[in-house]
Amino acid sequence: MTLKKLNVAELRLGMYLHGFDGSWLQHPFWKSKFLLKDANDLRAAHNSGVQTCWIDTARGLDVEADAPPAPTPSPEPEAAAPVPVLAPEPAKFDQELQRAAALCLNARDATASMFNEARLGNAIDTLACLPLVNDISDSVLRNREALISLARLKSSDDYTYMHSVAVCALMVALAQALGLDEAACRDAGMAGLLHDIGKAHMPLDILNKPGKLTDDEFATIRRHPERGHDLLLSGGTASAAMLDVCLHHHEKIDGSGYPHRLEGDQISLLARMGAVCDVYDAITSNRPYKAGWDPAESVARMISWKGHFDNKILSAFIKILGIYPTGALVKMRSGRLAVVIEQNPATMTRPVVKVFFSTTANAHIAVERIDLARPDENDVIVGREPRGRWDAALIDEMWAGDLASRGIW
Structure with a gap:
C-alpha cells in the first residue's frame, strides 16, 4: 500500500x-x-x-x-478508532434529535447502497462501514435516546435498511452500558449494521409481502443468517464477531432458535446482544402487515418471553431504554394520558412526559410537559395505555415534533 x-x-x-x-x-x-x-x-x-x-x-x-509533491501521510491513516477516545460533548435530547435526523437520512441511503451492492453479487468491504459506525457511535454518546428513538419511525418501505441502522445504534448503546472495551463496542456496532445483510439475497416479493408468510416462504427467510455469513466471509474483511452475530442473532437461550439451535453459553455475548436489539426494533417498527407495538408494551412482552433472551443482557437493555421508553403511551394516577418524551437516568419509573387527554372528562386537555422526577410532582405513571384507539402520528409528534410527520425515512 x-x-x-x-x-x-x-x-x-x-x-x-x-x-x-x-x-x-x-x-x-x-x-x-x-x-x-x-x-x-x-x-x-x-x-x-x-x-x-x-x-x-x-x-x-x-x-x-509535474505536480507539486503531496504531504507525506501519517502511518496507518485508515486505522482511526471508530469509537472516539475522547467522548463527544453530551447533548440535550432535542438538540441531538435534529442531528440524528440528518444522520438517519444519510445512513439509510448508505445502507441501501450497500444492500444493492450485495444484490449485484459484489463483495462487502466492512472497513468501508467504519465511518458510518463512527457517526452513529458519536450520536449515541452525545444522547443515546435521540437516534434510537428516531430510527423507530422508519417507514415499512425502508424497513430493511433503517432496521440495520437502528440495530447498530442499539448495539453500540448496549455495549457501552455493559462496559465493553473500545474494540468490542466497535464490533458490536459493525455487527449490528451488517447483521441482516443476508436479506440482500432474499426474494423481494417475500421480504415486502404485506401479509403472513407461508411455511415455505418463512423457510426461505430463515436462511438469511447463513447467506449473510457467506457473503461477509467472501468479502474477507469481517471480524469473527461480525460473522458470528450475522449467523446467530436468531438463536435463543433455550435452544429453540435457528440456524443451529444453540443454547445458553453456546451463544456468544455479542450474538445474545444482537438477539435483543434485533427483536426490539422489529416489534416496535411498522411493517407491511402490522403496526409497530408501543415501546413500553414491547419491553413488557420481551420480559415475558421465557427462554428467549439472556436475562442479564435484557436487564441492561431495559436500563438503556427505560421501563417506559421514549414514545410510550402511559396512563397517570390523575387519570390523564401522556406520552413519554425523555428519560430521567436516575429513575426509570419517572421520565419526562407530555399529558394531552383526561380519561375522567373524556376530552383532550392542553398539552403540558411534566418532569415526574421533580420533588414537587405528585402524579405518577400507573401503567401502559393501549395505542389502538389513538392516532399514532399524534403520539409520535409529542416527542419527535415535526420529524414525526415528514415521512423522510
Missing part, C-alpha cells in the same frame, strides 16, 4: 480512492475505497465540498509527474 494525500480537486479517473478526510456525512459515497472509473463518481467527488483525500498509488494512477 502506497498512500498519498492530495486535494480532492486533483482526483482523476484511474486513481484508487483510499479515503476522504473529514466526517463520513460529508462525502457522497457509501464506500470510500474504490477505483475511480466512472465520470459521475469523479464529478460527485469534486462537488462534495470535502477538501482533501487519500489515494493508493499502488492500486491506481498517481498524480501528474
